[in-house]
Amino acid sequence: MLEGIDHVALAVSDLDESLAHLNEVWGLDEATRERVEEQGVEEAMLALGDCCLQLVAPAGKDSRLMRYIERRGEGIHHIAFRVEDLEATLKHLKDKGVELIDDSPRPGGGGSLIAFVHPRSQNGVLIELIQRPR
Numbered sequence: 001m002l003e004g005i006d007h008v009a010l011a012v013s014d015l016d017e018s019l020a021h022l023n024e025v026w027g028l029d030e031a032t033r034e035r036v037e038e039q040g041v042e043e044a045m046l047a048l049g050d051c052c053l054q055l056v057a058p059a060g061k062d063s064r065l066m067r068y069i070e071r072r073g074e075g076i077h078h079i080a081f082r083v084e085d086l087e088a089t090l091k092h093l094k095d096k097g098v099e100l101i102d103d104s105p106r107p108g109g110g111g112s113l114i115a116f117v118h119p120r121s122q123n124g125v126l127i128e129l130i131q132r133p134r
């Protein structure tokens with residue numbers, strides 16, 4: 001069911017600053033960058049071995065992520081598990097009584113489908129499930 005860790009996401013307040021830092025210190029190059037209006041975030045995905053590092057930054061003052069960062073500070077935001085069949089995975093989780101934020105798949109970056117599992121159901125860690133296009 002799980003194919004691996006797709007990415008680890010960090011919540012950052014300034015995307016340009018973080019990208020410059022990651023490049024200067026770790027030599028990481030920006031792979032893709034996009035603004036996801038419906039989530040009020042701007043995100044960047046950086047290749048890191050078999051996995052990726054994702055940066056999510058608030059896009060605008062009324063972004064929910066802005067309130068999150070104000071409350072909890074920057075840091076690890078979520079871990080994304082890559083799955084083969086998101087629909088089937090969500091059904092499996094519902095059968096197991098796992099609390100979901102998204103009951104059904106929604107569009108993510110790069111043509112992917114994503115859904116979030118509530119942190120209450122996973123030791124306080126926000127889990128994203130992602131199905132990559134084949």
Ligand code: CO
Pocket residue numbers: 007009054078080128
């Ligand atoms: Co993510």
